[in-house]
Amino acid sequence: MxxxxxxxxxxxxxxxxxxxxxxxxxxxxxxxxxxxxxxxxxxxxxxxxxxxxxxxxxxxxxxxxxxxxxxxxxxxxxxxxxxxxxxxxxxxxxxxxxxxxxxxxxxxxxxxxxxxxxxxxxxxxxxTLLSLSTSLKNDAIEEINFALNEISVSRKDSTSMITVETYLNDEFLNSYWADGLIIATPTGSTGYSMSCGGPILTPDVKSLVVTPIAPHNLNARPLVIPDETEIKLKVSGREEHYLVSLDSRITSVKNETILTIKKTPFxxxxxxxxxxxxxxxxxxxxxxxxxxxx
Structure with a gap:
């Protein structure tokens, strides 16, 4: 052995x-x-x-x-x-x-x-793992492009909230006014997402969780979606950049960059x-x- x-x-x-x-x-x-x-x-x-x-x-x-x-x-x-x-x-x-x-x-x-x-x-x-691609090249993301727990976006260098336009399979879902947004796997449902009020999923569930971080629009609730869903995010705010994290790996991304999140093939x-x-x-x-x- x-x-x-x-x-x-x-x-x-x-x-x-x-x-x-x-x-x-x-x-x-x-x-x-x-x-x-x-x-x-x-x-x-x-x-x-x-x-x-x-x-x-x-x-x-x-x-x-x-x-x-x-x-x-x-x-x-x-x-x-x-x-x-x-x-x-x-x-x-x-x-x-x-x-x-x-x-x-x-x-x-x-x-x-x-x-x-x-x-x-x-x-x-x-x-299940999640992968991320960006409309603008980002070497930090491309180096290790997957997350076991979650992919999240959050504000940077500001106390002002950001706006996260969210699309599921190219259909508009919502514009989240919040400190950020979490896309969690079943494994990650007991992590950051849970601390922000998201539901717990058992590891074998074929789903993902979309969880807003401190949303200004209080009717924005965590949402469970099929794990085959392609998610696109477009973030805007008062600062020129915002933060993207893949588990514990964090990088800065320019406003208006389109993020595409989907399940990895492995x-x-x-x-x-x-x-x-x-x-x-x-x-x-x-x-x-x-x-x-x-």
Whole structure:
């Protein structure tokens, strides 16, 4: 078995996780290939001292890998997705962060869940991604042109709202007067969109969510649409530029630029461990069914 390992170091929380994972895989003769920058941090912190094979680019991840282990929070998984891209290599998230809707394996259960991995007792959850093209060339967008959680537009250098003209399959939907607009995948429905009042979608739903950010027209509500919909946005405002984000990657775009958003032809494969389902994660993270008034 061959696994890629990528992560982010958190003081006092990551070291025990790393020690447990490395010890388990070593004892079970699993070949580990470590992302080069992450490995340099582990050497610097003196967490490990052995030599390992490394990778530093998505071009080095191929079908020879059984999976990529992401150690960190949900943000780490979003960056891991940028490494995996269309290779099909599944991602397993080990939660060393806080909330963690994507990084579902908790540090208390690592040994148990790693055994499931060795025995291949897991399922694959396919996750929709979004791509973005612009009417004006933008190198920052073209470099990594997909998002696992959401694509959003928002105001820049101003407290004034922007206007987002929105078209679905070339039919006019609405002009949102707001701080911005979020186009979220089912995976991203528990992220930025949810914090702005958007609905939660289960990962297998073939839909997207259009969620305004602090809309001035209060009758503008989040909207669920089919994931085959082509979305076009045209943003205007008092400033010359506005911000576009693909997950955590942000760039500045000139006003009146037309953005075209649609589903990518490939998906990201997320590993689901037995008894760690999406619904269980919802109950645990959002305290559904619990009386917490006291």
């Amino acid at each position: 061959k696994v890629a390992i990528y992560g982010k170091y958190y003081l006092n929380s990551t070291e025990p996780i790393i020690n447990d994972i490395f010890e388990f895989f070593t004892n079970n003769n699993v070949e580990m290939v470590i992302e080069s920058y992450f490995l340099s941090v582990l050497y610097e912190k003196k967490i490990i001292d052995k030599e390992y094979k490394t990778f530093s680019s998505h071009t080095e991840l191929d079908s020879s890998f059984d999976m990529l282990i992401s150690i960190g929070g949900d943000g780490t998984i979003l960056r891991a997705a940028a490494l995996v891209r269309d290779s099909g290599v599944p991602i397993l998230g080990i939660n060393a962060g806080r909330l963690g809707f994507l990084a579902t394996v908790q540090k208390e259960n690592i040994d148990e869940f790693m055994q499931f991995i060795i025995e291949k007792k897991y399922t694959i959850s396919k996750r 998906q990201i494969n997320m590993i689901e461990i037995p008894n760690e389902t999406f619904l269980k994660t919802l109950r645990g993270k959002l305290f559904w069914g619990e009386d917490r008034r006291n």
